Amino acid sequence: MLHLNAKQTNEIYQHYNTSTSFHKLFSDDIDSQQTTLHLFQDQGMDLHKLDDLGNGWSKRWSTHGGTGNKHYTHILL
Numbered sequence: 001m002l003h004l005n006a007k008q009t010n011e012i013y014q015h016y017n018t019s020t021s022f023h024k025l026f027s028d029d030i031d032s033q034q035t036t037l038h039l040f041q042d043q044g045m046d047l048h049k050l051d052d053l054g055n056g057w058s059k060r061w062s063t064h065g066g067t068g069n070k071h072y073t074h075i076l077l
Contacts, residue, residue, distance in 0.1 A: 002060055002076075028069075045077065 004012070026036045061076040 024039075026032045059075055059077060062073060064071070064073050066072045
């Protein structure tokens with residue numbers, strides 16, 4: 001679901017061949033959400049402005065699950 005050019009595809013293959021992948025789950029507690037906010041800010045992401053074409057980030061896939069206080073959303077940016 002990602003739109004990649006040849007350079008990006010090559011960089012992804014190089015990353016998978018030389019590094020561990022980044023996969024991080026965040027909970028809804030305050031400390032976890034602050035960590036998430038800092039991570040996104042460090043990467044120049046503003047989830048509230050994903051629809052802004054000048055943002056450079058876009059949501060490519062998402063899913064929701066759980067109920068009540070256990071509700072979650074997974075997003076691929």
